[in-house]
Amino acid sequence: MAKEAKPKPQDPDAALVARLKRGDESAFMELVERYHASMVRVARTFVASDAVAQEVAQEAWLGVLTGIDRFEGRSSLKTWIFRILVNRARTRGAREARSVPFTSLEREEGETVDPERFLSDGAWGSPPRPWEGQPEERLLASETRDVIRRAIDALPLAQRRVIDLRDVEGLSSDEVVELLDLTEVNQRVLLHRARAKVRQALEDYLGGAR
Amino acid sequence: MIRRRGPLTCIELVELVTDYFEGALSRRDRRRFKRHIAGCDGCTAYVEQMRVTMRLLGHLREDSLPPVARDALLHAFRDWKAATG
Ligand SMILES: [Zn+2]
Numbered sequence: 001m002a003k004e005a006k007p008k009p010q011d012p013d014a015a016l017v018a019r020l021k022r023g024d025e026s027a028f029m030e031l032v033e034r035y036h037a038s039m040v041r042v043a044r045t046f047v048a049s050d051a052v053a054q055e056v057a058q059e060a061w062l063g064v065l066t067g068i069d070r071f072e073g074r075s076s077l078k079t080w081i082f083r084i085l086v087n088r089a090r091t092r093g094a095r096e097a098r099s100v101p102f103t104s105l106e107r108e109e110g111e112t113v114d115p116e117r118f119l120s121d122g123a124w125g126s127p128p129r130p131w132e133g134q135p136e137e138r139l140l141a142s143e144t145r146d147v148i149r150r151a152i153d154a155l156p157l158a159q160r161r162v163i164d165l166r167d168v169e170g171l172s173s174d175e176v177v178e179l180l181d182l183t184e185v186n187q188r189v190l191l192h193r194a195r196a197k198v199r200q201a202l203e204d205y206l207g208g209a210r
Numbered sequence: 211m212i213r214r215r216g217p218l219t220c221i222e223l224v225e226l227v228t229d230y231f232e233g234a235l236s237r238r239d240r241r242r243f244k245r246h247i248a249g250c251d252g253c254t255a256y257v258e259q260m261r262v263t264m265r266l267l268g269h270l271r272e273d274s275l276p277p278v279a280r281d282a283l284l285h286a287f288r289d290w291k292a293a294t295g
Binding site for chain 2: 023025028029032033036037038040054057058061062065066111112113115118121122123124127128129130131132139140144145148149163167168169170173184188191192195196198199202203
Protein backbone atom coordinates (compact mmCIF):
# COMPACT_ATOMS: atom_id res chain seq x y z
CA MET A 1 0.00 0.00 0.00
CA ALA A 2 1.16 3.53 -0.68
CA LYS A 3 1.93 5.36 2.49
CA GLU A 4 -0.06 8.57 2.26
CA ALA A 5 1.76 10.19 5.14
CA LYS A 6 5.07 10.23 3.29
CA PRO A 7 5.82 13.74 2.03
CA LYS A 8 5.64 13.84 -1.75
CA PRO A 9 8.37 15.51 -3.73
CA GLN A 10 7.19 18.34 -5.95
CA ASP A 11 5.55 16.88 -9.05
CA PRO A 12 7.71 17.81 -12.04
CA ASP A 13 4.51 17.95 -14.08
CA ALA A 14 2.78 20.51 -11.82
CA ALA A 15 3.07 23.29 -14.40
CA LEU A 16 1.64 21.02 -17.08
CA VAL A 17 -1.35 20.21 -14.88
CA ALA A 18 -2.21 23.89 -14.58
CA ARG A 19 -1.89 24.40 -18.33
CA LEU A 20 -3.92 21.30 -19.10
CA LYS A 21 -6.71 22.49 -16.80
CA ARG A 22 -6.83 25.65 -18.89
CA GLY A 23 -7.25 23.50 -22.02
CA ASP A 24 -3.76 24.14 -23.39
CA GLU A 25 -3.17 21.95 -26.45
CA SER A 26 0.62 22.07 -26.29
CA ALA A 27 0.55 20.87 -22.67
CA PHE A 28 -1.58 17.91 -23.72
CA MET A 29 0.68 17.06 -26.62
CA GLU A 30 3.75 17.31 -24.43
CA LEU A 31 2.28 14.69 -22.12
CA VAL A 32 1.30 12.55 -25.08
CA GLU A 33 4.86 12.68 -26.43
CA ARG A 34 6.20 11.74 -23.05
CA TYR A 35 3.91 8.91 -21.99
CA HIS A 36 1.91 7.52 -24.87
CA ALA A 37 4.44 4.97 -26.13
CA SER A 38 4.95 3.56 -22.63
CA MET A 39 1.22 3.48 -22.03
CA VAL A 40 0.70 1.41 -25.15
CA ARG A 41 3.36 -1.03 -24.00
CA VAL A 42 1.86 -1.39 -20.54
CA ALA A 43 -1.63 -1.75 -22.02
CA ARG A 44 -0.32 -4.46 -24.31
CA THR A 45 0.38 -6.68 -21.29
CA PHE A 46 -3.36 -6.73 -20.54
CA VAL A 47 -4.94 -7.01 -23.98
CA ALA A 48 -4.59 -9.31 -26.96
CA SER A 49 -3.24 -7.09 -29.73
CA ASP A 50 -1.22 -3.98 -30.50
CA ALA A 51 -4.27 -2.38 -32.06
CA VAL A 52 -6.36 -2.83 -28.92
CA ALA A 53 -3.48 -1.54 -26.79
CA GLN A 54 -3.42 1.62 -28.95
CA GLU A 55 -7.16 2.01 -28.51
CA VAL A 56 -6.94 1.56 -24.76
CA ALA A 57 -4.18 4.15 -24.49
CA GLN A 58 -6.22 6.62 -26.56
CA GLU A 59 -9.27 6.01 -24.37
CA ALA A 60 -7.09 6.62 -21.34
CA TRP A 61 -6.13 10.03 -22.73
CA LEU A 62 -9.80 10.90 -23.05
CA GLY A 63 -10.15 9.85 -19.43
CA VAL A 64 -7.27 12.19 -18.59
CA LEU A 65 -8.98 15.09 -20.37
CA THR A 66 -12.37 14.54 -18.79
CA GLY A 67 -10.87 13.93 -15.36
CA ILE A 68 -8.17 16.58 -15.15
CA ASP A 69 -10.46 19.07 -13.39
CA ARG A 70 -10.82 16.59 -10.57
CA PHE A 71 -7.09 15.84 -10.36
CA GLU A 72 -5.91 17.14 -7.00
CA GLY A 73 -2.27 16.16 -7.04
CA ARG A 74 -2.47 13.53 -4.32
CA SER A 75 -0.33 11.37 -6.58
CA SER A 76 1.98 12.55 -9.32
CA LEU A 77 0.34 13.30 -12.65
CA LYS A 78 2.27 10.44 -14.22
CA THR A 79 0.96 7.95 -11.67
CA TRP A 80 -2.56 9.26 -12.08
CA ILE A 81 -2.35 8.87 -15.87
CA PHE A 82 -1.00 5.34 -15.56
CA ARG A 83 -3.73 4.47 -13.08
CA ILE A 84 -6.38 5.49 -15.62
CA LEU A 85 -4.55 3.45 -18.22
CA VAL A 86 -4.19 0.33 -16.09
CA ASN A 87 -7.85 0.45 -15.06
CA ARG A 88 -9.01 0.67 -18.67
CA ALA A 89 -6.58 -1.96 -19.87
CA ARG A 90 -7.61 -4.30 -17.09
CA THR A 91 -11.32 -3.86 -17.88
CA ARG A 92 -10.70 -4.37 -21.56
CA GLY A 93 -8.50 -7.39 -20.94
CA ALA A 94 -11.13 -8.97 -18.72
CA ARG A 95 -13.77 -8.39 -21.36
CA GLU A 96 -11.57 -10.08 -23.94
CA ALA A 97 -11.15 -12.85 -21.38
CA ARG A 98 -7.66 -13.36 -22.66
CA SER A 99 -5.47 -11.85 -20.05
CA VAL A 100 -4.44 -13.71 -16.95
CA PRO A 101 -6.46 -12.86 -13.84
CA PHE A 102 -5.02 -9.62 -12.60
CA THR A 103 -3.61 -10.80 -9.33
CA SER A 104 -2.37 -14.16 -10.50
CA LEU A 105 1.33 -13.94 -11.04
CA GLU A 106 3.21 -16.20 -13.30
CA ARG A 107 4.79 -18.51 -10.81
CA GLU A 108 8.37 -18.92 -11.73
CA GLU A 109 10.72 -20.55 -9.36
CA GLY A 110 14.39 -21.01 -9.29
CA GLU A 111 17.58 -19.22 -10.08
CA THR A 112 17.89 -16.08 -12.16
CA VAL A 113 21.48 -16.95 -13.11
CA ASP A 114 22.30 -20.25 -14.77
CA PRO A 115 23.46 -22.52 -11.89
CA GLU A 116 26.01 -24.05 -14.27
CA ARG A 117 28.01 -20.87 -13.91
CA PHE A 118 28.74 -21.62 -10.25
CA LEU A 119 31.05 -24.17 -8.67
CA SER A 120 29.74 -26.74 -6.23
CA ASP A 121 30.55 -24.47 -3.27
CA GLY A 122 28.36 -21.69 -4.72
CA ALA A 123 31.24 -19.49 -5.92
CA TRP A 124 31.41 -18.23 -9.50
CA GLY A 125 32.95 -20.69 -11.93
CA SER A 126 32.16 -18.54 -14.94
CA PRO A 127 31.77 -14.97 -13.62
CA PRO A 128 30.50 -12.08 -15.73
CA ARG A 129 33.13 -10.11 -17.57
CA PRO A 130 32.99 -6.48 -16.40
CA TRP A 131 31.48 -3.96 -18.82
CA GLU A 132 33.78 -1.15 -17.78
CA GLY A 133 35.59 -1.32 -21.10
CA GLN A 134 32.33 -0.92 -23.03
CA PRO A 135 32.15 2.50 -24.65
CA GLU A 136 29.10 4.48 -23.61
CA GLU A 137 28.13 4.92 -27.28
CA ARG A 138 27.83 1.17 -27.62
CA LEU A 139 25.70 0.87 -24.48
CA LEU A 140 23.35 3.56 -25.74
CA ALA A 141 23.36 2.49 -29.39
CA SER A 142 20.04 1.64 -30.98
CA GLU A 143 21.17 -1.94 -31.47
CA THR A 144 21.66 -2.30 -27.72
CA ARG A 145 18.26 -0.74 -27.13
CA ASP A 146 16.76 -3.34 -29.43
CA VAL A 147 18.43 -6.09 -27.40
CA ILE A 148 16.89 -4.67 -24.22
CA ARG A 149 13.51 -4.16 -25.83
CA ARG A 150 13.43 -7.73 -27.14
CA ALA A 151 14.42 -9.07 -23.71
CA ILE A 152 11.54 -7.14 -22.12
CA ASP A 153 9.08 -8.34 -24.73
CA ALA A 154 10.05 -11.93 -23.97
CA LEU A 155 9.29 -11.58 -20.25
CA PRO A 156 6.18 -13.00 -18.59
CA LEU A 157 3.50 -10.28 -18.57
CA ALA A 158 3.61 -9.49 -14.86
CA GLN A 159 7.38 -8.99 -15.00
CA ARG A 160 7.04 -6.83 -18.08
CA ARG A 161 4.55 -4.51 -16.39
CA VAL A 162 6.72 -4.05 -13.35
CA ILE A 163 9.99 -3.42 -15.17
CA ASP A 164 8.33 -1.04 -17.62
CA LEU A 165 6.76 1.01 -14.86
CA ARG A 166 9.69 0.92 -12.46
CA ASP A 167 12.84 1.03 -14.57
CA VAL A 168 11.67 2.42 -17.89
CA GLU A 169 9.08 4.91 -16.61
CA GLY A 170 10.76 5.50 -13.27
CA LEU A 171 7.71 5.14 -11.01
CA SER A 172 8.45 4.43 -7.36
CA SER A 173 8.01 1.08 -5.69
CA ASP A 174 5.04 2.42 -3.66
CA GLU A 175 3.37 3.67 -6.82
CA VAL A 176 3.78 0.42 -8.72
CA VAL A 177 2.64 -1.71 -5.80
CA GLU A 178 -0.56 0.32 -5.63
CA LEU A 179 -1.10 0.53 -9.37
CA LEU A 180 -0.74 -3.19 -10.00
CA ASP A 181 -2.22 -4.45 -6.75
CA LEU A 182 0.93 -6.27 -5.72
CA THR A 183 2.58 -6.88 -2.39
CA GLU A 184 5.95 -5.26 -1.95
CA VAL A 185 7.61 -8.66 -1.87
CA ASN A 186 5.91 -9.79 -5.08
CA GLN A 187 6.88 -6.62 -6.80
CA ARG A 188 10.52 -7.06 -5.84
CA VAL A 189 10.54 -10.67 -6.99
CA LEU A 190 9.05 -9.73 -10.37
CA LEU A 191 11.42 -6.81 -10.75
CA HIS A 192 14.43 -8.90 -9.86
CA ARG A 193 13.57 -11.67 -12.29
CA ALA A 194 12.93 -9.14 -15.03
CA ARG A 195 16.16 -7.22 -14.45
CA ALA A 196 18.19 -10.40 -14.25
CA LYS A 197 16.89 -11.53 -17.64
CA VAL A 198 17.57 -8.18 -19.26
CA ARG A 199 21.07 -8.21 -17.77
CA GLN A 200 21.63 -11.69 -19.19
CA ALA A 201 20.49 -10.57 -22.64
CA LEU A 202 22.93 -7.66 -22.45
CA GLU A 203 25.72 -9.96 -21.34
CA ASP A 204 25.01 -12.31 -24.25
CA TYR A 205 25.13 -9.36 -26.59
CA LEU A 206 28.10 -7.45 -25.17
CA GLY A 207 30.32 -10.42 -24.56
CA GLY A 208 29.87 -13.55 -22.55
CA ALA A 209 31.35 -15.01 -19.42
CA ARG A 210 35.06 -15.25 -19.04
CA MET B 211 15.11 -16.45 0.58
CA ILE B 212 18.52 -17.01 2.01
CA ARG B 213 18.58 -17.46 5.73
CA ARG B 214 21.67 -19.53 6.29
CA ARG B 215 24.31 -18.49 8.75
CA GLY B 216 27.84 -17.60 7.75
CA PRO B 217 29.06 -15.72 4.70
CA LEU B 218 26.93 -15.45 1.58
CA THR B 219 27.96 -17.43 -1.44
CA CYS B 220 27.94 -15.97 -4.96
CA ILE B 221 24.96 -18.07 -6.07
CA GLU B 222 23.00 -16.69 -3.12
CA LEU B 223 24.13 -13.12 -3.54
CA VAL B 224 22.94 -12.77 -7.14
CA GLU B 225 19.37 -13.40 -5.95
CA LEU B 226 19.58 -10.57 -3.40
CA VAL B 227 20.70 -7.74 -5.65
CA THR B 228 17.28 -6.14 -6.11
CA ASP B 229 16.47 -6.47 -2.42
CA TYR B 230 19.80 -4.78 -1.76
CA PHE B 231 19.06 -1.89 -4.16
CA GLU B 232 15.55 -1.52 -2.74
CA GLY B 233 16.77 -1.37 0.83
CA ALA B 234 14.78 -4.50 1.65
CA LEU B 235 17.54 -6.56 3.25
CA SER B 236 17.76 -6.91 7.00
CA ARG B 237 20.64 -5.03 8.52
CA ARG B 238 22.46 -8.29 9.01
CA ASP B 239 21.99 -9.46 5.41
CA ARG B 240 22.99 -6.07 4.13
CA ARG B 241 26.22 -6.39 6.05
CA ARG B 242 26.82 -9.89 4.68
CA PHE B 243 26.09 -8.62 1.18
CA LYS B 244 28.56 -5.76 1.41
CA ARG B 245 31.21 -7.92 3.00
CA HIS B 246 30.89 -10.43 0.19
CA ILE B 247 31.17 -7.98 -2.70
CA ALA B 248 34.14 -6.28 -1.05
CA GLY B 249 36.09 -9.47 -1.64
CA CYS B 250 34.53 -10.88 -4.80
CA ASP B 251 35.25 -9.59 -8.32
CA GLY B 252 32.57 -11.76 -9.93
CA CYS B 253 29.79 -10.43 -7.70
CA THR B 254 31.13 -6.88 -7.95
CA ALA B 255 30.84 -7.18 -11.73
CA TYR B 256 27.38 -8.71 -11.44
CA VAL B 257 26.05 -5.97 -9.18
CA GLU B 258 27.57 -3.30 -11.40
CA GLN B 259 25.97 -4.89 -14.46
CA MET B 260 22.58 -4.83 -12.77
CA ARG B 261 23.13 -1.10 -12.15
CA VAL B 262 24.06 -0.52 -15.79
CA THR B 263 21.02 -2.56 -16.87
CA MET B 264 18.73 -0.35 -14.79
CA ARG B 265 20.37 2.79 -16.17
CA LEU B 266 19.95 1.62 -19.77
CA LEU B 267 16.33 0.66 -19.10
CA GLY B 268 15.79 4.26 -18.04
CA HIS B 269 16.90 5.42 -21.50
CA LEU B 270 14.34 3.33 -23.37
CA ARG B 271 11.51 5.76 -22.87
CA GLU B 272 12.88 8.16 -25.41
CA ASP B 273 11.15 5.97 -27.97
CA SER B 274 9.38 8.22 -30.39
CA LEU B 275 5.69 8.48 -30.94
CA PRO B 276 4.28 7.21 -34.26
CA PRO B 277 2.81 10.16 -36.24
CA VAL B 278 -0.50 8.30 -36.66
CA ALA B 279 -1.00 8.08 -32.91
CA ARG B 280 0.08 11.68 -32.51
CA ASP B 281 -2.48 12.89 -35.07
CA ALA B 282 -5.26 10.80 -33.58
CA LEU B 283 -4.63 12.26 -30.15
CA LEU B 284 -4.36 15.80 -31.45
CA HIS B 285 -7.77 15.37 -33.11
CA ALA B 286 -9.19 13.79 -29.98
CA PHE B 287 -8.00 16.81 -28.01
CA ARG B 288 -9.53 19.31 -30.45
CA ASP B 289 -12.83 17.41 -30.49
CA TRP B 290 -12.86 17.33 -26.73
CA LYS B 291 -12.14 21.03 -26.55
CA ALA B 292 -14.80 21.89 -29.08
CA ALA B 293 -17.34 19.82 -27.16
CA THR B 294 -16.53 21.29 -23.76
CA GLY B 295 -16.11 24.84 -24.96
ZN1 LIG C 1 30.70 -13.59 -5.11
